[in-house]
Amino acid sequence: MAGRAPGRRGAPAGQGRRFGVVVARFHEPITVRLLEGALAALRDHGAADAAIDVTWVPGAFEIPQVALRLARSGRFDALICLGVVIRGETPHFEHVAREAARGIQEVALATGVPTTFGVVTAESEAQAWDRAGGKVGNRGEEAALAALELVGLMARLPVRAKGRGRRGRGR
Numbered sequence: 001m002a003g004r005a006p007g008r009r010g011a012p013a014g015q016g017r018r019f020g021v022v023v024a025r026f027h028e029p030i031t032v033r034l035l036e037g038a039l040a041a042l043r044d045h046g047a048a049d050a051a052i053d054v055t056w057v058p059g060a061f062e063i064p065q066v067a068l069r070l071a072r073s074g075r076f077d078a079l080i081c082l083g084v085v086i087r088g089e090t091p092h093f094e095h096v097a098r099e100a101a102r103g104i105q106e107v108a109l110a111t112g113v114p115t116t117f118g119v120v121t122a123e124s125e126a127q128a129w130d131r132a133g134g135k136v137g138n139r140g141e142e143a144a145l146a147a148l149e150l151v152g153l154m155a156r157l158p159v160r161a162k163g164r165g166r167r168g169r170g171r
């Protein structure tokens, strides 16, 4: 089970922060469980309901497109991406799973907005349920905890100083 996210000076990590959750409808009964896990973790860490925005997309493949738009809006401190991709069900499992993972990381790197990966990739539906509040935890909760931790971490890390790019180094 994932640990608890540290806050600022004792404040809950989610207090005063805005979170976007992007969740895929494909395998909706399971993604709903991931969403419940994520929302519970955010609330548990002080995030207000009004500061949590949930956006549904058709499938995991569409998550990065929508996450990118949300990240660029400047309205969110972090994004949490949720979906379920099951190998047994489709020959294009590999494409959907790979592109979801690659795209989500790209959103984070391109925008600097912490964007976490709560997409379950499983061999079977039973395995997916195990990771959505079953015997192997809840990947939605874990992705929310990671987002909470990154929000605090990013606030403490240095940002690139003005004029300190390649030209600014002077050598």
Ligand code: INI
Residues within 6 Å of the ligand: 024, 026, 027, 058, 059, 060, 061, 062, 083, 084, 085, 086, 089, 090, 092, 093, 096
């Ligand atoms: N989308 C998923 O989120 N999970 C899956 O397991 C899945 N399968 O099996 O195909 C899936 N496909 C849909 C895909 O994400 C897109 O929505 C679709 O290809 C339209 O772009």
